[in-house]
Amino acid sequence: MPVDEPSVLIVGAGPSGLVLALILLQCGISVRIIDKQTTYSVGSRGAAIQPRTLELYAILGILSDLLDVGELLRPTLAKYNHGDIDPTTFVKVVDIVEPTPDLPYPNAYYISQVRHEAVLRSHLRKLSCDVELGSELRNLEQFPDRVVAHIERTDSDGNKVEEKAEFRWLVGTDGARSVVRKQIDVEYLGETRAQYIALGDIIIEEGVDPQFWHSWDGSAKSIIFRPSGVNDKSFMFFYTGRSEELSNTTITREELVNDFREITGRQDVKFGSAPWLSNYRPNIRMVDKMQVGRVFLAGDAAHCHSLTGGQGLNSGVHDSFNLGWKLALVHHGRAAQTLLRTYDEERLRVIGYMLRFTTTLHNQSFERLQAGKKMEDSSWDRGGDLQMLGVNYSGSSIILQETSAVAGINNAYSRPVGSGPASVEASFRAPDASGLVAAGSAASPSTTLFSIFNVTTHSVLLFGRDADCSAQISDVIARIPSGIARAVWLLPQGETGAGTSRCELVLEDRTGSAYGGYGTPVEKLTIVIVRPDGVVGAVVPDIDGVERYFANLVRSNL
Numbered sequence: 286m287p288v289d290e291p292s293v294l295i296v297g298a299g300p301s302g303l304v305l306a307l308i309l310l311q312c313g314i315s316v317r318i319i320d321k322q323t324t325y326s327v328g329s330r331g332a333a334i335q336p337r338t339l340e341l342y343a344i345l346g347i348l349s350d351l352l353d354v355g356e357l358l359r360p361t362l363a364k365y366n367h368g369d370i371d372p373t374t375f376v377k378v379v380d381i382v383e384p385t386p387d388l389p390y391p392n393a394y395y396i397s398q399v400r401h402e403a404v405l406r407s408h409l410r411k412l413s414c415d416v417e418l419g420s421e422l423r424n425l426e427q428f429p430d431r432v433v434a435h436i437e438r439t440d441s442d443g444n445k446v447e448e449k450a451e452f453r454w455l456v457g458t459d460g461a462r463s464v465v466r467k468q469i470d471v472e473y474l475g476e477t478r479a480q481y482i483a484l485g486d487i488i489i490e491e492g493v494d495p496q497f498w499h500s501w502d503g504s505a506k507s508i509i510f511r512p513s514g515v516n517d518k519s520f521m522f523f524y525t526g527r528s529e530e531l532s533n534t535t536i537t538r539e540e541l542v543n544d545f546r547e548i549t550g551r552q553d554v555k556f557g558s559a560p561w562l563s564n565y566r567p568n569i570r571m572v573d574k575m576q577v578g579r580v581f582l583a584g585d586a587a588h589c590h591s592l593t594g595g596q597g598l599n600s601g602v603h604d605s606f607n608l609g610w611k612l613a614l615v616h617h618g619r620a621a622q623t624l625l626r627t628y629d630e631e632r633l634r635v636i637g638y639m640l641r642f643t644t645t646l647h648n649q650s651f652e653r654l655q656a657g658k659k660m661e662d663s664s665w666d667r668g669g670d671l672q673m674l675g676v677n678y679s680g681s682s683i684i685l686q687e688t689s690a691v692a693g694i695n696n697a698y699s700r701p702v703g704s705g706p707a708s709v710e711a712s713f714r715a716p717d718a719s720g721l722v723a724a725g726s727a728a729s730p731s732t733t734l735f736s737i738f739n740v741t742t743h744s745v746l747l748f749g750r751d752a753d754c755s756a757q758i759s760d761v762i763a764r765i766p767s768g769i770a771r772a773v774w775l776l777p778q779g780e781t782g783a784g785t786s787r788c789e790l791v792l793e794d795r796t797g798s799a800y801g802g803y804g805t806p807v808e809k810l811t812i813v814i815v816r817p818d819g820v821v822g823a824v825v826p827d828i829d830g831v832e833r834y835f836a837n838l839v840r841s842n843l
């Protein structure tokens with residue numbers, strides 16, 4: 286293989302592919318990312334970015350740029366009767382809650398997918414990587430040590446050029462119609478509903494308040510507008526109940542405007558242009574494996590959900606976080622190739638769960654609208670699951686929970702967000718903590734755990750104060766495999782940390798939020814190992830536990 290050939294080919298430059306490229310590049314792996322389209326996609330599409338995804342972006346170091354191009358989700362839906370200008374009722378879609386040190390981003394954001402992808406590409410560019418547009422994967426061949434990809438490129442004169450290139454690994458993030466998935470003979474199991482929903486983005490110059498979602502339902506035709514977070518005039522619309530003949534064609538702006546007037550009786554609303562118009566048929570499908578040899582699937586290529594609940598894009602990003610660090614360890618020869626099997630071991634169960642509840646929501650919303658019924662107000666009450674804070678990999682073969690020293694469990698699926706400090710459990714998200722300062726310094730700036738975690742390295746968090754702990758901690762640090770993990774000693778409030786020189790990072794938990802949020806005692810050693818994807822890989826009471834965790838992770842006989 287030529288030395289300058291990138292190690293990984295990423296096929297498809299949607300959010301899943303872009304995020305994976307960023308993670309791999311941060312891990313020092315060269316990538317090539319191609320997309321068959323000749324221009325970037327338009328449309329606000331997957332605009333709801335869930336709290337857990339925001340946290341992952343914080344760990345990846347790109348969150349602030351994304352928040353800059355989005356806005357907090359607007360929580361209220363206004364419902365109207367035909368002909369009325371004033372809403373009949375307001376329904377709360379979500380509760381907006383206050384951030385806490387362990388949960389700094391408790392609310393979903395709206396970020397138009399166009400802007401979201403542009404921010405991801407700008408970060409790729411900083412790492413000297415550009416999306417190669419007009420390059421389509423046609424087919425691939427696998428060998429024990431490489432993957433051969435046949436790509437049809439468009440050269441600078443606009444001519445098609447066939448190219449054959451070799452890579453160590455190939456990841457298909459090529460969306461629901463994935464060519465990669467077909468090439469590796471993986472089935473896309475599930476159903477496509479015989480339902481058509483017209484949707485798109487439209488500018489509304491006047492007559493619809495951008496502070497709310499708006500809904501007209503209860504007859505054969507229904508329309509919902511949701512502010513799309515681009516500006517106060519830009520809305521995404523969902524329209525069900527077009528005529529049979531038209532239902533599978535792309536709606537035009539004129540049809541939408543005329544039908545809107547008919548459905549709502551509103552002549553006062555002034556529309557502008559419609560930058561994106563589309564026709565959607567619910568597809569509810571997933572694969573039963575996400576890896577065949579050196580080829581992986583992530584994002585919509587591996588699963589697609591009803592767009593109710595806004596999980597699709599988010600789940601794809603979570604796939605990329607799960608796969609990225611594992612591929613990096615294996616590629617760099619630090620873990621056996623069998624570690625890669627834990628990618629679909631961990632993800633498939635989470636995706637199956639997600640698919641079930643987004644389908645339930647779908648049944649409660651679009652199915653009813655299609656039948657000409659009003660949506661039940663309760664179908665807007667979507668519960669904590671959607672925030673993805675309770676995503677867990679319990680039962681995974683690389684997770685280790687050895688101590689009961691930690692009180693309670695961090696079950697965010699059932700724990701109401703904002704209900705107070707969590708505690709920590711292996712296989713769940715590692716909470717954030719703030720107000721951490723360099724031990725022994727009077728006035729150094731404070732930091733947070735999310736800015737310490739990163740996508741390349743495990744963080745071994747050491748909790749515990751006394752002299753006994755200090756001695757043990759030196760031993761622990763000495764045995765942490767170098768290059769894949771680093772130790773962070775979190776001293777209780779008021780401790781200065783004498784004799785801690787062997788620890789790379791010693792921080793005082795000045796506001797108590799780390800001990801509080803993790804539920805760890807101060808007088809006893811507790812070790813929490815946080816994976817590069819922000820998941821607690823292990824909670825252990827001693828050095829042996831640390832050794833067991835890493836030995837299991839890198840061993841060859843999983």
Ligand SMILES: Cc1cc2nc3c(=O)[nH]c(=O)nc-3n(C[C@H](O)[C@H](O)[C@H](O)COP(=O)(O)OP(=O)(O)OC[C@H]3O[C@@H](n4cnc5c(N)ncnc54)[C@H](O)[C@@H]3O)c2cc1C
Nearest residue numbers: 297299300301321331422459460584585595596597598599
């Ligand atoms: C109207 C709508 C609303 C949605 N709302 C939400 C929401 O609120 N929240 C949410 O999380 N999700 C939502 N989604 C889903 C979300 O948009 C998708 O889940 C997301 O785009 C999937 O990202 P991806 O990177 O996996 O794939 P995609 O974004 O589909 O990207 C795949 C890319 O691969 C390229 N490609 C395909 N084949 C090839 C090939 N052979 N060679 C090279 N390139 C190829 C394509 O051109 C495409 O750019 C919504 C979707 C729609 C349509």
Ligand SMILES: *[C@@H]1O[C@H](CO)[C@@H](O)[C@H](O)[C@H]1NC(C)=O
Nearest residue numbers: 311312738739740741742771
């Ligand atoms: C992640 O943290 C480790 C340990 O401090 C550091 O060596 C590495 O450069 C960091 N990686 C990134 C991408 O910030």
Ligand SMILES: *[C@@H]1O[C@H](CO)[C@@H](O)[C@H](O)[C@H]1NC(C)=O
Nearest residue numbers: 528529530531532533534535
């Ligand atoms: C669209 O639907 C009509 C009738 O429902 C059908 O005759 C036609 O073949 C469909 N077109 C496509 C492209 O599926």
Ligand SMILES: *[C@@H]1O[C@H](CO)[C@@H](O)[C@H](O)[C@H]1NC(C)=O
Nearest residue numbers: 634635638676677679696698
């Ligand atoms: C872990 O996630 C699964 C879904 O993958 C869910 O069924 C289960 O309840 C979660 N575990 C806990 C303790 O919340």
Ligand SMILES: *[C@@H]1O[C@H](CO)[C@@H](O)[C@H](O)[C@H]1NC(C)=O
Nearest residue numbers: 641642644645646647648652
């Ligand atoms: C949703 O409705 C379909 C029928 O339209 C039914 O077959 C399916 O079991 C329902 N799924 C869920 C999760 O409620």
